[in-house]
Amino acid sequence: MTSVAATGEVPGGGAAGLGRAALRRLRPSRWVINLVLVVVGAFWLLPTVSLLIISLRPEGLFTTSGWWQVFTIPSQLTLHNYKVLFSNGLAPGQVLDSLVTSLLITVPATILVTTVASLAAYSLVFGRWRGRTTIFLVVVGLMVVPVQVGLIPVTRLYRDMGSWIGWNPFGTIPGVIIFHVAFGLPFGIFLMRNFFMGIPLDLLEAGRIEGANEWTLFLRVVLPLGLPAIASLAIFQFIWVWNDLLVALVFLGGNSHQPLTIFMFDQIRTFSASYWEISTGGIVSIVVPLIVFFAFQRYFVRGVLAGAVK
Amino acid sequence: MAVIAVEDFEREAPVAPPGGAGGRLRRHMGSLLFLVPAAIWLLAIVVYPVVATVRYSLFNETATKYVGLNNYKSIFSTNSILLTFRNNVIWVLVFPFFVTFIGLTLAVLSERIRWSTAFKTIIFMPVVFSLTASALVWRTIFDTDPHVGVVNALIMTVHDWFSPPGAYPVDTSAGQTVASLASTGLRPGPHGTLLSTSTVSPGRTIELGMIGITPATLTALNAQRAAAPSPTPGAVTGLVWRDFSPSHPGAKGKVFPDEVGLPKIRLALVRATGGTAATTSTAANGQFTFSHVGAGAYRVQIQSSNFTAAFTGVFWLGTKSLTPTGQLSQTEQALLSVPLVDVAMIIAYLWVWAGFAMVVIGAGLAALNREVLEAARIDGATEWQTFRRVTVPMLMPVLIVVFVTMIINVLKIFDIIINMPPGSSQGDANTLALAMYNFGFGNGVHTGLASALAVILFVLVVPAMLWNLKKIKG
Numbered sequence: 001m002t003s004v005a006a007t008g009e010v011p012g013g014g015a016a017g018l019g020r021a022a023l024r025r026l027r028p029s030r031w032v033i034n035l036v037l038v039v040v041g042a043f044w045l046l047p048t049v050s051l052l053i054i055s056l057r058p059e060g061l062f063t064t065s066g067w068w069q070v071f072t073i074p075s076q077l078t079l080h081n082y083k084v085l086f087s088n089g090l091a092p093g094q095v096l097d098s099l100v101t102s103l104l105i106t107v108p109a110t111i112l113v114t115t116v117a118s119l120a121a122y123s124l125v126f127g128r129w130r131g132r133t134t135i136f137l138v139v140v141g142l143m144v145v146p147v148q149v150g151l152i153p154v155t156r157l158y159r160d161m162g163s164w165i166g167w168n169p170f171g172t173i174p175g176v177i178i179f180h181v182a183f184g185l186p187f188g189i190f191l192m193r194n195f196f197m198g199i200p201l202d203l204l205e206a207g208r209i210e211g212a213n214e215w216t217l218f219l220r221v222v223l224p225l226g227l228p229a230i231a232s233l234a235i236f237q238f239i240w241v242w243n244d245l246l247v248a249l250v251f252l253g254g255n256s257h258q259p260l261t262i263f264m265f266d267q268i269r270t271f272s273a274s275y276w277e278i279s280t281g282g283i284v285s286i287v288v289p290l291i292v293f294f295a296f297q298r299y300f301v302r303g304v305l306a307g308a309v310k
Numbered sequence: 311m312a313v314i315a316v317e318d319f320e321r322e323a324p325v326a327p328p329g330g331a332g333g334r335l336r337r338h339m340g341s342l343l344f345l346v347p348a349a350i351w352l353l354a355i356v357v358y359p360v361v362a363t364v365r366y367s368l369f370n371e372t373a374t375k376y377v378g379l380n381n382y383k384s385i386f387s388t389n390s391i392l393l394t395f396r397n398n399v400i401w402v403l404v405f406p407f408f409v410t411f412i413g414l415t416l417a418v419l420s421e422r423i424r425w426s427t428a429f430k431t432i433i434f435m436p437v438v439f440s441l442t443a444s445a446l447v448w449r450t451i452f453d454t455d456p457h458v459g460v461v462n463a464l465i466m467t468v469h470d471w472f473s474p475p476g477a478y479p480v481d482t483s484a485g486q487t488v489a490s491l492a493s494t495g496l497r498p499g500p501h502g503t504l505l506s507t508s509t510v511s512p513g514r515t516i517e518l519g520m521i522g523i524t525p526a527t528l529t530a531l532n533a534q535r536a537a538a539p540s541p542t543p544g545a546v547t548g549l550v551w552r553d554f555s556p557s558h559p560g561a562k563g564k565v566f567p568d569e570v571g572l573p574k575i576r577l578a579l580v581r582a583t584g585g586t587a588a589t590t591s592t593a594a595n596g597q598f599t600f601s602h603v604g605a606g607a608y609r610v611q612i613q614s615s616n617f618t619a620a621f622t623g624v625f626w627l628g629t630k631s632l633t634p635t636g637q638l639s640q641t642e643q644a645l646l647s648v649p650l651v652d653v654a655m656i657i658a659y660l661w662v663w664a665g666f667a668m669v670v671i672g673a674g675l676a677a678l679n680r681e682v683l684e685a686a687r688i689d690g691a692t693e694w695q696t697f698r699r700v701t702v703p704m705l706m707p708v709l710i711v712v713f714v715t716m717i718i719n720v721l722k723i724f725d726i727i728i729n730m731p732p733g734s735s736q737g738d739a740n741t742l743a744l745a746m747y748n749f750g751f752g753n754g755v756h757t758g759l760a761s762a763l764a765v766i767l768f769v770l771v772v773p774a775m776l777w778n779l780k781k782i783k784g
Binding site: 030045050182300 | 344747
């Protein structure tokens with residue numbers, strides 16, 4: 001990368017001096033890097049900002065002028081589109097109902113994955129049965145299985161459950177949760193196991209000699225120590241499930257309550273280019289993950305780093 | 311670090327606890343029981359479906375009759391499904407490379423600034439958005455209407471700078487021609503102009519009739535009733551009017567009282583020998599005057615700038631192919647065209663995932679051995695040499711992790727494809743994962759085809775799975 005870097009040094013004559021100066025000039029100055037990254041940052045922020053502005057401009061202005069006009073005429077902004085969006089309250093199919101549905105899917109799925117994965121990881125790390133390595137490698141293998149592979153068989157499995165035990169989870173929120181947990185587990189177990197590997201065995205041995213059972217050791221020793229990893233997993237899982245479209249689309253078919261991603265999906269299909277109308281739902285849907293992200297940024301990034309293979 | 315090193319796999323068997331065989335068994339059972347929920351869950355919802363999907367892929371659309379490999383055969387012989395492979399290949403070839411490159415660049419640059427945390431947060435933010443929301447964002451950005459889509463708005467600004475739109479735009483791409491506007495006393499001239507058929511000299515008048523002008527255009531321009539020009543000594547005067555009378559729809563060539571003049575038409579007075587003598591434009595009633603004109607014979611030219619079409623926007627989310635495919639067969643087109651919508655979606659997806667690549671690579675950078683970098687600098691290596699010869703090779707394992715992760719990611723790409731292109735482009739933007747969903751759960755369900763597509767998807771990620779295992783085994 002070449003740039004006009006003001007090194008402030010005058011080459012002191014001589015071939016060697018000139019060469020050095022020329023090379024120095026190749027190093028981009030701090031000032032240039034700052035400028036470039038300001039531009040890049042603005043560029044990255046702009047799409048999100050534009051969606052926000054579109055959601056705050058009235059319908060009448062939409063086809064005649066672009067959202068960027070707001071920068072010269074800020075008085076265009078109005079909350080009208082949001083009033084329309086929230087006007088029907090919690091009625092099924094409305095945005096608030098979708099917000100609740102998203103939470104009803106995401107929160108249990110997150111709790112279940114972290115719990116079940118922590119238990120399994122405990123067993124894989126501190127258990128004393130043979131074949132733990134093999135099982136762990138199977139889990140690692142399962143990490144990349146595409147959800148597409150599960151969709152059709154699990155749909156049929158759910159239907160069969162209807163005739164076996166009289167409860168068909170298809171089209172219900174638990175049906176969606178069960179599927180999410182299954183496909184969240186391999187990564188969850190992987191992450192928790194890697195963290196538990198760092199806990200000294202001596203800590204557990206001491207407990208075992210005292211006669212503590214495995215459940216107590218799990219709750220009192222391993223879980224408190226594993227809290228950072230559990231937080232990473234929980235936040236990662238929360239955002240993953242919150243943003244899912246495909247699984248809900250398949251397993252919540254026919255239900256009058258749909259999560260936010262499907263609310264948006266339907267709006268995009270129905271209103272196509274009426275962006276002032278659709279953008280409001282988009283903004284509502286990104287607020288929750290943004291809050292979670294900003295509150296637990298460090299844990300989420302840690303989860304992402306560990307899950308770079310998912 | 312992205313790759314968590316897996317240390318000692320099975321630690322040494324701990325000292326046997328006191329309490330004899332019974333206690334030991336209970337202990338073993340204790341920790342094995344912890345595995346049960348996960349095992350049941352994974353066996354029922356992940357492992358069993360892998361087997362079942364393979365089996366369904368050998369059955370017909372309702373999973374009732376064994377059909378052998380027929381589903382696979384029809385996948386590879388149906389153009390509309392074949393093109394999903396083309397799209398997946400485009401994604402795999404283009405996306406992982408660019409996202410890794412951008413991630414590396416941003417990671418290296420952001421190390422040099424004080425506000426790197428803020429910068430990284432901004433770039434990373436789209437990773438936490440749902441892809442449905444991101445698709446919506448980029449749908450607006452690439453909207454065809456330059457008053458809505460910012461990309462087309464920028465292009466329009468540049469376009470209008472170089473060729474400002476005329477008052478009477480002719481959309482040649484829609485099959486309209488300038489020549490078709492000539493009605494009376496006009497013929498097509500060079501370079502998209504219209505030229506008077508007869509010559510005129512100072513002190514004489516000329517009447518030029520045009521047709522094919524919409525009433526909306528006339529209203530917008532506030533056109534007034536056409537009035538016959540009067541001769542003026544030393545000047546060429548004339549009229550450009552709309553040669554269409556509602557009361558005499560068939561009659562051409564005569565100025566009727568209910569006909570209007572054409573305002574704001576840019577005219578040039580052209581010498582018979584070539585060269586422009588004067589320019590002017592018409593008034594609201596269509597009249598014009600070239601005053602102080604030297605003696606001689608002239609023709610009046612209606613300039614091409616009157617007909618310059620306004621920029622109406624590039625259909626970024628359309629299916630126009632970047633590769634020339636006009637001469638190809640249907641199958642070749644399905645395999646070789648590169649629809650514009652793919653490019654738009656890849657750009658959107660880069661915006662989403664660059665932050666991920668940057669953060670992972672940034673973590674790798676932070677873990678690099680600073681002494682090696684310092685040594686290189688002290689030895690006189692330039693910034694670029696250090697980067698190229700030391701930083702990148704040392705980062706290679708992390709770059710590969712990002713690259714492979716992104717390959718797996720785009721193989722399964724679904725949300726962006728189902729949400730970003732409009733309905734008309736969806737077929738051409740289709741990917742394996744979306745086709746699988748459509749066959750499995752859309753209109754005209756075909757369980758066999760959908761399962762076969764899922765199996766293909768699975769087979770495609772197997773190399774990544776093995777690579778993962780190898781990496782973890784060390």
